[in-house]
Amino acid sequence: MPELPEVETISRGIAPLVTGKCIVGAIVRDPRLRWPVEIPESVFGQQIVSVYRRAKYLLLRLETGSLIVHFGMSGSLRIVPEATAPGKHDHVDLELDDGQIVRLNDPRRFGSLHWHEGAPETHWLLAKLGIEPLAAGFTGAYLKGLARGRRLAVKSFIMDGRIVVGIGNIYANEVLFHAGIRPSVRAGRVTAAGYDSLVHFVRKVLQEAILMGGTTLRDFVNQDGRPGYFKQSLYVYGRANLPCRRCATPIKVLKSTQRATYFCPKCQRTQGFSRDKW
DNA sequence: ATAGTCACCTGAGCGC
DNA sequence: TGCGCTCAGGTGACTA
Numbered sequence: 398m399p400e401l402p403e404v405e406t407i408s409r410g411i412a413p414l415v416t417g418k419c420i421v422g423a424i425v426r427d428p429r430l431r432w433p434v435e436i437p438e439s440v441f442g443q444q445i446v447s448v449y450r451r452a453k454y455l456l457l458r459l460e461t462g463s464l465i466v467h468f469g470m471s472g473s474l475r476i477v478p479e480a481t482a483p484g485k486h487d488h489v490d491l492e493l494d495d496g497q498i499v500r501l502n503d504p505r506r507f508g509s510l511h512w513h514e515g516a517p518e519t520h521w522l523l524a525k526l527g528i529e530p531l532a533a534g535f536t537g538a539y540l541k542g543l544a545r546g547r548r549l550a551v552k553s554f555i556m557d558g559r560i561v562v563g564i565g566n567i568y569a570n571e572v573l574f575h576a577g578i579r580p581s582v583r584a585g586r587v588t589a590a591g592y593d594s595l596v597h598f599v600r601k602v603l604q605e606a607i608l609m610g611g612t613t614l615r616d617f618v619n620q621d622g623r624p625g626y627f628k629q630s631l632y633v634y635g636r637a638n639l640p641c642r643r644c645a646t647p648i649k650v651l652k653s654t655q656r657a658t659y660f661c662p663k664c665q666r667t668q669g670f671s672r673d674k675w
Numbered sequence: 676a677t678a679g680t681c682a683c684c685t686g687a688g689c690g691c
Numbered sequence: 692t693g694c695g696c697t698c699a700g701g702t703g704a705c706t707a
Contacts, residue, residue: 400700431683431702453701470700471685486685505684507701522703549678558702565700612700634700654679657698 399468401530401563402606403625404453407474410620411499412448414476419444419494420459427488431469431509434489440464440512445493452526452562456517463517464491469507475500476620527560530599535561537593544584544592553654554584555595564599567612570634570659572598578667580658591667605630633659 399407420440428434443459450456455474457464466474479496489510491499501510513520528535543560544551555561556569564572573580575598578591587595606612611625619625632642637650641661650659 403700429684467701469684469702503684504686505699507684547677553678556701567700655681 399453399472399611400565400568401450401453402568402603402627403611404450404455404468404563405607406611406619406625407468408448408450408455411474411476414497414620415445415457415493415499416448417444418497420491421494422492424490424492425488426483426490427486430488430503430506431467432511434510436464436489436510436512451517451523452529452558453565454523458517462512462514463520465509465511465513465517465520465522466501467509467522469503469505469509471505472501472503472508474620475502475622526558526562528562530561530563530603535596535599537589537591537596540592540596541587541589544587547584549584550580550653551578551582551584551587551595552580552656552658555599556656561599563603566656567631567634568599568602568606571602571632574633574659574661574665575602577665579665580653580660582667587667633661635659 420443422441423436425434425436439461440459443461445457445459447458448456453467455466477498477500479492479498481498484502486504487500487502489501493499511520511522517523528539544554547554552569552573555564555572556566570580572595576591576594578587578595606627609625609627609630610619610623612627612631613624633648636648636659638647640646641648641664644661644663646661646663648659649662650657652658
């Protein structure tokens with residue numbers, strides 16, 4: 398479900414509601430997420446110092462460590478009053494000292510929740526992550542350098558979290574459309590100018606999506622249970638055979654690495670005939 | 676090292 | 692109404 402904008406939406410939504418509160422208890426109703434959920438008693442009594450996002454992880458920083466939450470394909474968080482009856486697929490409750498509950502729901506169970514003592518970036522899930530796409534160091538030159546000699550499709554390349562984090566299937570498709578790059582072009586053959594353009598649109602599309610509260614396809618909701626509105630801004634994702642919003646050519650769809658890949662055959666002509674030397 | 680595939684789940688939507 | 696099939700926002704593990 399959530400890519401970077403959706404996790405950012407959740408993070409910004411709950412931060413003002415939980416920061417400074419104390420976790421007084423927890424209920425692990427169903428520990429079966431991607432990895433079994435374990436919340437040690439040492440967590441109880443600790444204050445939530447800060448809430449932020451790294452890649453697609455939501456981090457609740459406590460006094461001695463962090464709770465690390467991933468939403469997989471279908472996870473969501475809600476803040477509910479205590480004694481709110483749990484529903485189907487409600488896996489974990491974190492009980493706060495003001496009587497509110499942070500409730501994690503995840504039907505498909507691809508998400509996860511870990512407790513990690515110390516700095517969260519040392520956790521094995523976070524340790525090898527690439528750069529944040531909204532950070533200053535994310536530039537065309539950065540991508541061009543890492544793409545040297547790489548033969549995989551540029552779409553797969555920008556979805557690799559060791560290169561750059563947070564770009565999932567929706568936004569990878571969208572960004573490549575705006576940059577006018579064919580998703581199937583080998584990463585090593587995209588020109589420097591192509592990567593400059595790609596970076597520009599990664600920033601633009603992600604920031605725009607964050608402003609609109611993310612993309613709701615079927616079930617993404619923020620902490621209030623409200624959907625995101627970026628879907629109406631999509632140019633290619635989910636628009637197979639519909640006319641391109643820019644040139645009216647029917648959008649094509651194919652499978653690449655088991656993921657639906659959408660593109661406009663006219664607007665995305667770049668085949669990557671880079672003249673740059675590797 | 677790199678590129679591609681598989682696996683992990685539930686639920687929605689579709690054709691019959 | 693029900694059944695069976697396909698597909699879905701992610702990503703670590705595994706195979707060549």
